Amino acid sequence: MSRTGSIVFATKSGLGILAKNLYESKIIDKVFIAGHPKFESHPEWYDRKDVVLSEKELIDSVDTLFILEAPLPDPFDWSIVELAQSMGKRVVLMPMYESTPRSHLVFMDKIICPSLLDLEYYEDYDSCFIPVPSPTDVEWKLRERANVFVHNVGHGGIYSRNGTAEIIKALPLIKSQDIKIIIRVQPDANPDIAQLLDSISDHRVSIEKRHVPFKELWSTGDVFLFPEKFNGLSLPLQEAHAAGMLVMAGDRSPVNTWLPKEPLIPVSGYFNTELPWIGIKVRNAIMSPEDIAKTIDQWAGKDISEYSKIGQSWASQNTGDLLREKYLEQLHVKK
Numbered sequence: 001m002s003r004t005g006s007i008v009f010a011t012k013s014g015l016g017i018l019a020k021n022l023y024e025s026k027i028i029d030k031v032f033i034a035g036h037p038k039f040e041s042h043p044e045w046y047d048r049k050d051v052v053l054s055e056k057e058l059i060d061s062v063d064t065l066f067i068l069e070a071p072l073p074d075p076f077d078w079s080i081v082e083l084a085q086s087m088g089k090r091v092v093l094m095p096m097y098e099s100t101p102r103s104h105l106v107f108m109d110k111i112i113c114p115s116l117l118d119l120e121y122y123e124d125y126d127s128c129f130i131p132v133p134s135p136t137d138v139e140w141k142l143r144e145r146a147n148v149f150v151h152n153v154g155h156g157g158i159y160s161r162n163g164t165a166e167i168i169k170a171l172p173l174i175k176s177q178d179i180k181i182i183i184r185v186q187p188d189a190n191p192d193i194a195q196l197l198d199s200i201s202d203h204r205v206s207i208e209k210r211h212v213p214f215k216e217l218w219s220t221g222d223v224f225l226f227p228e229k230f231n232g233l234s235l236p237l238q239e240a241h242a243a244g245m246l247v248m249a250g251d252r253s254p255v256n257t258w259l260p261k262e263p264l265i266p267v268s269g270y271f272n273t274e275l276p277w278i279g280i281k282v283r284n285a286i287m288s289p290e291d292i293a294k295t296i297d298q299w300a301g302k303d304i305s306e307y308s309k310i311g312q313s314w315a316s317q318n319t320g321d322l323l324r325e326k327y328l329e330q331l332h333v334k335k
Helices: 014-024 055-061 079-086 116-121 164-173 191-198 214-219 235-242 289-299 305-317 320-332
Strands: 004-008 030-033 064-068 090-094 110-113 127-129 148-154 180-185 205-209 223-226 246-249 269-275 280-286
Touching: 004 014, 004 055, 004 320, 014 064, 014 235, 014 320, 030 055, 055 079, 064 079, 064 320, 079 090, 090 320, 110 116, 110 320, 116 127, 148 164, 164 180, 164 191, 164 289, 180 191, 191 205, 214 235, 223 235, 223 289, 235 246, 235 305, 246 289, 246 305
Parallel strands: 004 030, 004 064, 064 090, 090 110, 110 127, 148 180, 148 223, 180 205, 223 246
Antiparallel strands: 269 280
16 A cells, blocks of 8 residues: 655644644655754654654655645755655655745645635646645634634744734724634744734723644634735645634635635735745735725624535535545556
8 A cells, every 4th residue: 555754844824733633634644753942742643663763764654745835844945855766766746835835746646625715826737726624722712703813823824814903994994892702822922913012992892812722722702803914725624614603704715716705705805925945926915904894794793604504515415435535546646
């Protein structure tokens, strides 16, 4: 049986959670755990027999090297690709259009895009779209009314793309008084974002500056408020949807191709942001504080139980068990 290996971060970060998901979905078989420059590593996520001690050992033990976003820990060092191909191994990439350097794309045997927007960026290559499996360790819970709104700042997001500043500006414009807004932020978040949060004086808002355990992220609250300005794959949106929360994100592609459209925040336009380290421009969605406030007011206190059930259904239709064969067909088919 063909085997797939990846160099991974075992951290509570986007790439770490993605790798863990693909491993638990039995899409990745072997891993080499790279050290992260900032975050704590969790090797216990992986069975010891599936963890190797070097890149060379990883390539020796698998048929396909599956690169998630870029080689780790240095996204600009693609020598691992040359090594794998010199040993007759297939190399497959899952890119993130806003993060993956474009220098070595032509050397990939296959590109598996995790979103339809990523597919647009890689349509000139041998590429396909397969969704990332629904999260393996998120528990669904019925959310009945839109009373508690949750915004996870994280570390602030590249170019503040998570929309935190716009949410803060929207607070005085929100008319609904019987709601609660929880804003969670990492203790070492972007100082500019931290300063903005310190300026909030609103009885409806609770700010949590701490490392929140993963499961707790989605066990509390009814609505996930996340006006993310650009992204293809957005794991927080998938996790919140699978947990049964109403997801209030931007009405932009690819979000509006798979999330319920009614709660999405209107996008009034776009502007380009250049990402010089990968040599592309991305379209930033514009969501005004006024539209964020209006959308919150439109849904405050409403029955959202049907939307909660839609999230449960979406998660059950996109499990690793159901998507595994699609991945394996692309990971192991020869050119």
